[in-house]
Amino acid sequence: MLGVAYGALGKFHESRDTDKALACLEDSAEFLRQVTMQPGSVDGPEAHAEYLSALQRLGWFHVLRNDPRSRTVLDTAQAIRQTHPGSEVTEALLEQTWGEYWRRAGDLRRALEHKHRALNVFERLGDMREVLSTYNNLSLLYNETNDYDLAADYARRVVQAADRSAIDSYLLTSALGNLGIARFFQGRYDEAIEHYRVGLKESIRAGLPVIASRAHYNLAEAHFKRYLVSRDPEDERLGDHHIAQTMASGMAERDSALQQAAPGLKAEILGAEGRLVHDRMWPAETAAHFDDMAVVQRHRSTLALPGHPADRIRAHLAIANAYLTISTKEREAALALIRQHGLGSEFDAEIDALQMTFSRELTREKVLTAQWKQKSYGVLTEDRASAVLHQVLEAGAINKSGYAHLCQVGLATASKHLGTLAERGLLVQMGKGPSTRYVLP
DSSP states (O other): OHHHHHHHHHHHHTTTOHHHHHHHHHHHHHHHHHHHTSTTOTTHHHHHHHHHHHHHHHHHHHHHTTOTHHHHHHHHHHHHHHHSOOOHHHHHHHHHHHHHHHHHHTOHHHHHHHHHHHHHHHHHHTOHHHHHHHHHHHHHHHHHTTOHHHHHHHHHHHHHHHHHSOOOHHHHHHHHHHHHHHHHHTTOHHHHHHHHHHHHHHHHHTTOHHHHHHHHHHHHHHHHHHHHHHOOHHHHHHHHHHHHHHHTSOGGGOOHHHHHHGGGHHHHGGGOOOOOTTSSOOOHHHHHTHHHHHHHHHHHHHHTSOOOHHHHHHHHHHHHHHHHHHHHHHHHHHHHHHHHHTOTGGGHHHHHHHHHHHHHTSOHHHHHHHHHHHHSTTTSOHHHHHHHHHHHHHHSOBOHHHHHHHHTOOHHHHHHHHHHHHHTTSOEEESSGGGOEEEOO
């Protein structure tokens, strides 16, 4: 029952709070998986059917976020489907999800096959909500195959259904968005803007902030495109306004792909082809750590071109910090699971190894600085110890006169200091007489 309840909550939050939706859908799948793993459970057959449904919902959610984990979830669902077929509705929804996966993976032919297979089942069952939902999906798909009239026709079917009777606001706002996209690709920007505007108004009225954020982005894109034709300053102003609204969306309301695309939309619109490039599967690490990987990508762009050394240094450090943040998140996720399942002792060695890796990867200069700070006490001040170490690292060695000049001491004192530092293992004496020099061990 928990699995079923969390699945329903996940579906509810899908267009309202994406983080909460993901948490609910993952809990749903996990509870139902546990039931299916219990041999001889009286809930076995029902649990398998619900588990298949939960995987379909989770897979759909991942697909909508271009998360490559969707393929693993869908493959698992497909395997369960072979031994424990679900209801006709679940089977059709799985076809629907596979269709969306292949659309975002770029295989439009396979996507259309799955979508129409799902539509056939829903029409046979008389499930009008899912029929309308599939119309929306086909509309978006035909937009990508450049069959804009057919795309507009499927979207209009949903809008006309809303004229006849009340339908889910999510379906209506999605249809209006798809209709706008079709007209946008045809260069009919006035119509596109009107459809987007009505969809935005309806999504706000219905409390669908994720859909509203997408509508703002689409409106910005259409206004900028119309500005290229009309040169009306109002279009540029409205484009800027809608980009600002997209960027101002709360964390729970954001479509991450659009958040990434929004800042550069205005600058890039002159050469844009209007393709839904943001609707493609991301690399796994980008999906798992979007914000941190965005930082990495931004600073990689800085490093791609010659620049001031200080800017390049800051870029390298920012990238290092982003990866360190990712590492910390992964470790904390592991520790949370260890605590949840009481598996501390089983993973002590792995946690220790992680700490050793971190310590081992500290830069050589950091390790040496710590050693010199500790072992040069009584011979050098901390500042002078740092200066001598830096000189040896830079030049490869230091001699008596160089040390005397750097530390502002006499030659006899310099010789004594260098001998003491060598005794303490910080330096090694090389050569004899005038060619005597000191290097790091």
